[in-house]
Amino acid sequence: MKNKEKSNEKVQGVPFRKGYFTLGEDPCLIGTKCKLCNTIFFPPRVICIRCYKEDVMGKIKLSRKGKLCSYSIVWQNIPRYKSPYVVAYVDLPEGVRVFTHLTDCDPSDLKIGMDVEMVIDFLRKDEDGNDLIGYKFRPVLQGI
Amino acid sequence: MREVKVIGVGMTKFSKFLDIGIEELGREACWKAIKDADVHPQDVEVAYCGHVYQGSCVGQRILVELGMTGIPITNVENACSSGSAALRDAYIAVASGLYDVAMAIGVEKLYGRVQGALAPDKEDLEGDLGLIMPALYAIRARRHMYIYGTTPEQLAKISVKNHRNGCLNPNAQYQKEVTVEEVLNSRMIADPLHLLDCCPIGDGAAAAILCSASVANKYTLKGITLAASTLKTGTVDTGFSDADICTEDLTQRAAAEAYEKAGIGPEDVDLAEVHDCFTIAEILRIENLGLCKPGEGGRMIDEGRTEIGGDLPVNASGGLLAKGHPLGATGIAQVAEIIWHLRGEAGERQVKGSKVGLAHCRGGAVAGTEGATCTVQILKK
Numbered sequence: 442m443k444n445k446e447k448s449n450e451k452v453q454g455v456p457f458r459k460g461y462f463t464l465g466e467d468p469c470l471i472g473t474k475c476k477l478c479n480t481i482f483f484p485p486r487v488i489c490i491r492c493y494k495e496d497v498m499g500k501i502k503l504s505r506k507g508k509l510c511s512y513s514i515v516w517q518n519i520p521r522y523k524s525p526y527v528v529a530y531v532d533l534p535e536g537v538r539v540f541t542h543l544t545d546c547d548p549s550d551l552k553i554g555m556d557v558e559m560v561i562d563f564l565r566k567d568e569d570g571n572d573l574i575g576y577k578f579r580p581v582l583q584g585i
Numbered sequence: 586m587r588e589v590k591v592i593g594v595g596m597t598k599f600s601k602f603l604d605i606g607i608e609e610l611g612r613e614a615c616w617k618a619i620k621d622a623d624v625h626p627q628d629v630e631v632a633y634c635g636h637v638y639q640g641s642c643v644g645q646r647i648l649v650e651l652g653m654t655g656i657p658i659t660n661v662e663n664a665c666s667s668g669s670a671a672l673r674d675a676y677i678a679v680a681s682g683l684y685d686v687a688m689a690i691g692v693e694k695l696y697g698r699v700q701g702a703l704a705p706d707k708e709d710l711e712g713d714l715g716l717i718m719p720a721l722y723a724i725r726a727r728r729h730m731y732i733y734g735t736t737p738e739q740l741a742k743i744s745v746k747n748h749r750n751g752c753l754n755p756n757a758q759y760q761k762e763v764t765v766e767e768v769l770n771s772r773m774i775a776d777p778l779h780l781l782d783c784c785p786i787g788d789g790a791a792a793a794i795l796c797s798a799s800v801a802n803k804y805t806l807k808g809i810t811l812a813a814s815t816l817k818t819g820t821v822d823t824g825f826s827d828a829d830i831c832t833e834d835l836t837q838r839a840a841a842e843a844y845e846k847a848g849i850g851p852e853d854v855d856l857a858e859v860h861d862c863f864t865i866a867e868i869l870r871i872e873n874l875g876l877c878k879p880g881e882g883g884r885m886i887d888e889g890r891t892e893i894g895g896d897l898p899v900n901a902s903g904g905l906l907a908k909g910h911p912l913g914a915t916g917i918a919q920v921a922e923i924i925w926h927l928r929g930e931a932g933e934r935q936v937k938g939s940k941v942g943l944a945h946c947r948g949g950a951v952a953g954t955e956g957a958t959c960t961v962q963i964l965k966k
Contacts, residue, residue, distance in 0.1 A: 458710070458713075482824065484710060490821055510728070511724045511727045511728040511830060513724045513726075513727060513775045513777075513778075514773075514776040515723075515775045515776075516774060517701055517717060517774045518701055519700075519704070519715065520700065522715040528714070528715065528716060530823070532826035533826065536825055536827065537824060538824060540714060540716065541714070548776075553728065
């Protein structure tokens with residue numbers, strides 16, 4: 442879990458989902474916002490499930506930083522991910538809660554409510570052996 | 586809607602059965618229920634079979650063993666609530682007046698089929714990202730500890746209680762007591778949940794015969810009224826940061842409708858079988874079913890109130906933790922357990938004088954929602 446600090450731009454691979462996040466040095470999640478009720482959703486939606494209408498959603502870049510709602514360190518071996526890995530819910534200021542992995546951290550330093558920020562990281566390999574990349578969050582470095 | 590009675594129940598032992606197939610397990614449970622109800626197999630007019638991983642037409646594959654095909658048979662999948670959803674379909678079939686006698690079956694063979702841990706479908710966003718069911722509950726456990734000060738020891742005590750109860754249940758997969766130390770020292774699965782905080786992989790089957798109260802006495806005088814059978818699904822709330830992940834809106838909604846339909850409140854429940862797939866789950870459920878206040882779940886186990894001899898026995902059967910959790914079978918096995926207590930047939934684990942029982946199942950995970958399904962059944966003597 443504690444990786445060397447690396448630039449988001451250096452992480453290579455195929456995004457595991459299209460249209461869910463941007464790449465580059467300051468990546469962020471892409472949500473959708475309903476023009477009628479202003480609700481923001483992640484992951485992106487086609488139909489607003491508050492208004493029950495289509496053609497009302499616009500894409501919106503979400504904040505890179507959020508707060509840690511809760512987490513768990515998974516020790517059980519499962520087929521697609523190498524344990525231990527840390528899963529978490531992260532709350533973003535736009536009112537969305539994101540299920541994600543935590544990276545670049547010592548689990549004993551994790552605290553509910555701490556500030557975390559999004560990064561792009563290697564997620565897993567797909568069935569053809571290609572590297573899949575996705576969004577994770579890491580504790581915001583203090584004093585920077 | 587007509588009054589519906591459960592007139593017969595049956596289940597297999599839950600265990601890891603290397604050499605017993607699903608058809609044989611299902612046949613055993615169904616035959617026991619038929620004998621218990623004293624019905625002739627040809628009296629059953631419709632059947633519903635709950636399962637998750639048993640493949641196409643498993644209900645028919647089981648009932649052909651009993652000469653009971655020809656009638657309408659529907660197979661039902663709703664994750665861990667598959668059996669109870671099948672039971673609810675049987676209830677609706679009879680309550681609506683369309684049929685007089687219905688059978689609900691729940692079956693599962695997980696041993697050899699599931700590796701690692703149960704997880705959402707891998708196309709589901711959270712399943713795709715490596716969420717496994719232990720982690721889903723572990724995240725909630727950590728939050729519950731943060732908000733209410735619940736401790737790993739209190740979680741362990743739930744495993745201790747349910748394993749002790751399992752020793753009194755000849756059908757339980759595990760019939761060996763465990764200590765708090767053993768739970769806390771068992772292998773960590775998803776922090777803070779250890780192996781003994783988690784229900785096991787296993788196989789088994791259960792069945793129930795339901796009939797209209799108007800004809801129940803033709804078969805048996807042991808019928809117990811199924812006063813409510815509700816099913817709800819999760820709405821998109823975990824996708825929003827203002828949701829409290831320890832609030833199980835799904836459970837609350839299923840329970841509210843069940844209490845209203847049965848004409849009771851949580852204070853009237855004499856015993857409950859709740860979905861303790863993980864120790865934290867028992868705490869979350871008794872809180873969200875209104876059987877105790879939010880945050881009090883830890884105190885309930887500390888004070889022994891959920892023991893068989895306590896004022897609110899929870900999981901006298903051993904629960905999913907010790908009795909086991911063959912997914913499709915669980916919902917109907919819970920109802921069988923309550924029926925036995927209400928009839929006074931629960932042997933050494935009998936909750937004395939019980940008249941009202943509640944069975945709760947919660948199943949599946951769908952990204953953005955707090956859960957896929959929840960069922961609540963209320964049985965009244």
